[in-house]
Amino acid sequence: MSKKIFSGVQPSGNLHLGNYLGAIKNFVELQNEKDSECVYCIVDLHAITVKQNPNELKKNIKETLATFIASGLDPKKSIIFNQSSVSAHSEGAWILSCVARMGWLNRMTQFKEKAGKDKEKASIGLYAYPVLMAADILLYDATHVPVGNDQKQHLELCRDIAQRFNNDFNSPDFLKVPEPLIQKHFSRIMSLKDGTKKMSKSDPSDLSRINLTDEKDEIINKIKKAKTDTMSMPGSGENLSKRPEVENLLGIYASLSSQDLKDTIKQFSGKNFSEFKENLSELVVEKINPISNEIKKLLDDETYLSNILFEGFQKADKIASKKIKLMKEIIGF
Numbered sequence: 001m002s003k004k005i006f007s008g009v010q011p012s013g014n015l016h017l018g019n020y021l022g023a024i025k026n027f028v029e030l031q032n033e034k035d036s037e038c039v040y041c042i043v044d045l046h047a048i049t050v051k052q053n054p055n056e057l058k059k060n061i062k063e064t065l066a067t068f069i070a071s072g073l074d075p076k077k078s079i080i081f082n083q084s085s086v087s088a089h090s091e092g093a094w095i096l097s098c099v100a101r102m103g104w105l106n107r108m109t110q111f112k113e114k115a116g117k118d119k120e121k122a123s124i125g126l127y128a129y130p131v132l133m134a135a136d137i138l139l140y141d142a143t144h145v146p147v148g149n150d151q152k153q154h155l156e157l158c159r160d161i162a163q164r165f166n167n168d169f170n171s172p173d174f175l176k177v178p179e180p181l182i183q184k185h186f187s188r189i190m191s192l193k194d195g196t197k198k199m200s201k202s203d204p205s206d207l208s209r210i211n212l213t214d215e216k217d218e219i220i221n222k223i224k225k226a227k228t229d230t231m232s233m234p235g236s237g238e239n240l241s242k243r244p245e246v247e248n249l250l251g252i253y254a255s256l257s258s259q260d261l262k263d264t265i266k267q268f269s270g271k272n273f274s275e276f277k278e279n280l281s282e283l284v285v286e287k288i289n290p291i292s293n294e295i296k297k298l299l300d301d302e303t304y305l306s307n308i309l310f311e312g313f314q315k316a317d318k319i320a321s322k323k324i325k326l327m328k329e330i331i332g333f
């Protein structure tokens with residue numbers, strides 16, 4: 001059976017190494033598998049759940065698209081489009097928000113983190129955002145959803161919503177219950193400044209993350225300043241979880257070199273941190289620099305980028321409008 005893949009990335013600027021290793025790198029691998037049909041979405045409706053500057057948003061949509069292409073996504077093999085261009089996403093989200101329960105959404109830890117102390121001031125969109133995410137996935141009958149670890153709970157909610165809809169409307173198997181594809185290792189890349197916090201676009205410190213548009217000197221500087229500890233490089237994985245910064249840097253090295261963490265630990269055992277950091281910088285520059293150069297080139301070709309989004313919209317809209325039509329019939333519209 002062929003795999004139907006759906007995933008999305010928010011165009012909120014500063015796409016970073018966590019987005020790349022946790023998601024985009026896998027998007028490319030899945031696209032290149034023989035039996036897969038992939039749909040990758042720039043989720044601009046999700047981005048506006050927090051305040052956006054309209055001009056910046058426009059720029060970030062293009063930059064996210066350029067990042068997809070520069071990382072190896074091929075619009076001839078995958079459907080790549082902008083969420084707001086396909087109206088079925090908003091319609092589906094509304095219908096499913098009448099199926100999802102408050103109690104389920106109240107459990108979402110990401111909302112609690114993002115809303116912070118003053119939940120009263122958070123937008124309703126931020127609260128309901130996992131329902132929109134469920135609509136995204138379910139409209140395309142996705143069987144598998146590649147995401148980083150932070151999206152796991154949202155995927156579980158999506159599965160609950162699909163099952164509830166099928167039950168409530170006595171339409172078994174109408175909404176396909178998707179499987180999350182979360183890598184066993186390195187599915188949560190941490191901040192370079194604090195190994196207990198995930199690497200994030202919203203961290204006020206740019207030193208906490210490696211952006212996919214960073215220049216060579218910036219990458220070297222950020223890795224040089226990355227937090228470590230006073231002990232020497234570990235000789236084994238034992239107790240590594242008590243040294244989260246070191247574990248994270250070793251994990252980044254292992255992931256970028258497609259190596260087992262065990263082998264990376266062995267390679268640097270007994271060496272000093274500065275030597276490890278030099279090696280890590282070289283590897284990150286080697287992998288990220290070609291992507292950032294390509295992003296810059298692509299951003300100069302506005303017509304090429306707009307055409308990709310238009311073609312992607314046409315293909316995505318065809319699939320999603322068929323599904324939403326059936327969904328409306330099922331609920332009695």
Ligand code: TYM
Pocket residue numbers: 006007008009010011018019020021022023024043046132133136137145146147148149150151186187188189190198199200
């Ligand atoms: P977003 O835009 O926050 O992140 C995009 C992808 O990057 C992953 N990611 C990470 N992985 C590892 N380490 C990190 N530090 C890290 N930070 C981010 C995320 O897990 C994600 O896979 N709600 C989603 C977007 C979305 C979506 C969807 C995803 C909307 N609709 C449907 C899948 C299917 C989000 O905000 O991702």
